[in-house]
Amino acid sequence: xxxxxxxxxxxxxxxxxxxxxxxxxxxxxxxxxxxxxxxxxxxxxxxxxxxxxxxxxxxxxxxxxxxxxxxxxxxxxxxxxxxxxxxxxxxxxxxxxxxxxxxxxxxxxxxxxxxxxxxxxxxxxxxxxxxxxxxxxxxxxxxxxxxxxxxxxxxxxxxxxxxxxxxxxxxxxxxxxxxxxxxxxxxxxxxxxxxxxxxxx
Numbered sequence: 001x002x003x004x005x006x007x008x009x010x011x012x013x014x015x016x017x018x019x020x021x022x023x024x025x026x027x028x029x030x031x032x033x034x035x036x037x038x039x040x041x042x043x044x045x046x047x048x049x050x051x052x053x054x055x056x057x058x059x060x061x062x063x064x065x066x067x068x069x070x071x072x073x074x075x076x077x078x079x080x081x082x083x084x085x086x087x088x089x090x091x092x093x094x095x096x097x098x099x100x101x102x103x104x105x106x107x108x109x110x111x112x113x114x115x116x117x118x119x120x121x122x123x124x125x126x127x128x129x130x131x132x133x134x135x136x137x138x139x140x141x142x143x144x145x146x147x148x149x150x151x152x153x154x155x156x157x158x159x160x161x162x163x164x165x166x167x168x169x170x171x172x173x174x175x176x177x178x179x180x181x182x183x184x185x186x187x188x189x190x191x192x193x194x195x196x197x198x199x200x201x
Contacts, residue, residue: 001058002028002029002055002058003030003032003055003056004017004020004031004053005032005034005052005054005055005056006031006034007034007036008196008198008199010052011103012100013052013066014163014196015053015159016066016069016070017031017192017196018158018159018190018192018193019073021192022082022150023073023081025077029055034052034054036050036051047062047064053069055069066100067096067100067152070082070152074152082150082152082155084151093153095140095145095157099136099156099157099159099160101136102132102133102136102137103156104132105129105130105133105136106129106168107163108125109126109133109167109168112126112129113126136160137172137175137179140157140179141179145157145179147182147185147189150186150189154186157179157186158186158193162183162193162197166198
């Protein structure tokens, strides 16, 4: 049994949980919550960076970050399931990295307001991250993702949009109706997307 150290609100952990479901590996993974701000949490031993998601294998080795974990899960499932092995491999990985970059920028915006006092927050920094999100979504929209294609890029995009819904009340939807329609189709095709949605306790 593998152990996934994660948080239900983490879009990167959500990527892993969705990929595991798509690859029929969910029953081989136990979800163990992690508190990244707690210095006593074993997460800091499992991953020196103290970041989630971290996948702990049966032999105690740990794999991180989410992109590496998804590649490992694809390997366990036989390879080529969600990461192509042919010429399109790097196009898919680049699209996944772009979606991950949108997530990174969104998280940095959240952290700026969560970890800094009102007077210490940088409007310039927030604008910088907002620009990344806007340009990233524009580029992803222009790529016209196929709702019938489920790969690491699709999973990453769905989690990026889901996180923007969670933290920024879906403000992106007005300007990106095609991506909103794509997400609706993805959610209908992949039940794990709804099943992994963060719900406040």
